[in-house]
Amino acid sequence: MTATNSQGSGSGRSGFSARILGGGTEPDPRFTLANERTFLAWIRTSLALLAGGVAVEAFMADLFAPELRRTIAVLLLVLALVIGGGSFFRWLNVERAMRHKTPLPLPWIAPVLAAGGALVAAVMVIFVLVRAT
Amino acid sequence: MPLQNNRPTHGDPGLQPERTDLAWGRTTLSMLVAAAIFLRWLPHHGWFVGTLVAAAVVTALAINLTRKRRFHRAIHGIQQESMPPDIASTAAVAVSVVILAVLGIYTVLFLPLT
Numbered sequence: 001m002t003a004t005n006s007q008g009s010g011s012g013r014s015g016f017s018a019r020i021l022g023g024g025t026e027p028d029p030r031f032t033l034a035n036e037r038t039f040l041a042w043i044r045t046s047l048a049l050l051a052g053g054v055a056v057e058a059f060m061a062d063l064f065a066p067e068l069r070r071t072i073a074v075l076l077l078v079l080a081l082v083i084g085g086g087s088f089f090r091w092l093n094v095e096r097a098m099r100h101k102t103p104l105p106l107p108w109i110a111p112v113l114a115a116g117g118a119l120v121a122a123v124m125v126i127f128v129l130v131r132a133t
Numbered sequence: 134m135p136l137q138n139n140r141p142t143h144g145d146p147g148l149q150p151e152r153t154d155l156a157w158g159r160t161t162l163s164m165l166v167a168a169a170i171f172l173r174w175l176p177h178h179g180w181f182v183g184t185l186v187a188a189a190v191v192t193a194l195a196i197n198l199t200r201k202r203r204f205h206r207a208i209h210g211i212q213q214e215s216m217p218p219d220i221a222s223t224a225a226v227a228v229s230v231v232i233l234a235v236l237g238i239y240t241v242l243f244l245p246l247t
Binding site: 033034041043054058073074078091 | 145149150152153156157159160163164166167170171173174177207210211213214215216217218219220223224226227228230231233234235237238241242
């Protein structure tokens with residue numbers, strides 16, 4: 001029953017999803033599932049950044065100056081926002097590429113994550129150095 | 134064989150439906166961890182944080198309640214060698230994370246510490 005339900009809703013959405021996916025042919029369902037897992041891994045990365053940003057603001061009250069705390073928290077939250085939103089478009093672009101059998105697009109959210117993480121780390125290093133002197 | 138009707142089997146030695154189901158499960162847990170850390174904001178930022186906690190918990194619940202449906206859909210897809218991508222699920226989760234992040238940024242920037 002569950003299976004027929006999901007099939008029903010799938011066909012009901014097909015007009016909408018066909019438009020978003022831009023036609024093409026259905027790829028191997030294993031690839032679709034792998035793409036879904038990769039999307040979820042990005043979402044969890046985004047959630048970790050989100051939790052990190054909230055934790056900096058909530059737990060570091062006695063440790064950091066308010067401006068620094070706020071800067072790091074907002075940086076992490078903005079990174080979470082970009083990675084979270086970007087992961088959907090990454091998923092969609094991979095799905096489209098698989099349907100049209102074109103080369104898979106490069107993940108632009110990966111360098112964003114790397115640069116963002118480096119930026120937060122740099123802010124922390126500068127803060128520690130400034131405080132030490 | 135009623136057992137086989139209730140629990141559909143598939144011929145995928147890569148166990149893709151199970152791995153995908155577990156990935157959704159881990160995402161639920163991450164969402165709940167985020168909700169728990171939001172709770173830490175309650176004494177500092179007041180009732181508004183309750184909406185963040187509620188949004189995260191509702192998303193986690195929604196994912197968990199639809200896990201079985203997605204699992205069966207994946208098994209069915211492997212059996213049929215064809216499965217439309219689940220745009221509704223991915224879009225819903227991404228929108229939820231984006232909303233949480235926006236509310237979080239709003240909280241940090243505009244809600245004074247009390």
